Amino acid sequence: MPLLRDAFLALSTNPAARKFVVAFPLSRKVTRRFVAGETLDEAVATVKRVNAQGMLATLDFLGEAVTSAEESRVARDEYFRILDAIEKNQLNAYPSLKPTQMGLVIDPALALENISAITARARAVGTLVRVEMEDSPHTDATLALFKRLRAEFSNVGTVIQSCLYRSEADMQDLYNMGAMVRLVKGAYKEPPTVAFPEKKDVDANYLKLAEIFLRANGNQETETTRMRQLALATHDKKIVDWAKQFIREHNTPRERYEFQMLYGIRSDLQSQLHAEGYPMRVYVPYGSHWYPYFMRRLAERPANVFFLISNLFK
Secondary structure (H helix, E strand, O other): OOOHHHHHHHOOOOOOHHHHHHHHHOHHHOOOOOOOOOOOOHHHHHHHHHHHHOOEEEEEEOOOOHHHHHHHHHHHHHHHHHHHHHHHHHHOEEEOOHHHHOOOOOOOHHHHHHHHHHHHHHHHHOOEEEEEOOOOOHHHHHHHHHHHHHOOOEEEEEEEEEEEEHHHHHHHHHEEEEEEEEEEEOOOOOOOOOOOOOOOHHHHHHHHHHHHHOOOOOOOOEEEEEOOEEEEEOOHHHHHHHHHHHHHHHHOOHHHHEEEEEEOHHHHHHHHHHHHOOEEEEEEEEEEOOOHHHHHHHHHHHHHHHHHHHOOOO
């Protein structure tokens, strides 16, 4: 349903639509399908349940595109609180953050300062930090930021989107660095000049990029490149089945990959993968800035829209 997807992606950046949806009386009830809550305590409770089921977790404090250095530092301090909660509660989790939430649009040096502080704290706690990828105007700046972080920290990873034409070259570069990469299809509305317009081409590129990272270890591997890990972030059963077969056929070590899915989406498949012995991580978002995230989830899968409509009439 490309038209439906485009409509929800357009709404995700529409201020009037945001104001209406956020003010809607039932909005918070419906969004709890995809968002753990508005407070860190609610998110921690969700992660504890995920861990109790034997699965890993990612914690994301929702927010993006801050407009002041002060806002970026407020977000940075919330990530310090996340790391304190991970340490205090012994959660099997790590934080994931958006560069524009850390001030990338204001000043790349500000974002580097903020994320470096978070990553240093994560290293002390014994966990990772994932630097997320946003829409294509920020791709170059995000990858440049990641490479500067990676030069100092080994406990930092990033994200690549299979919808972008450029991603094969970017993935090869990150593979050669020995980076930790989360592979996604992409949840932003992109022009055909930079992204595949057709879903089948996005899916085919996803498999190509995954194969780059899951290929058999070579004789030229170094201590740096042995740290490669691919997070297969998808709810697509066909891609999951392909990955399982590839992993079996190539005897891919468990430390080289994991599956990742969003909280509230395909919980059945999450449980199945865990039961089959695959490493499974659940992405747990929280916070009051849930609107753009929520609309992108509706854009991704028609089933999410049907869920929304059915709940509105309950």
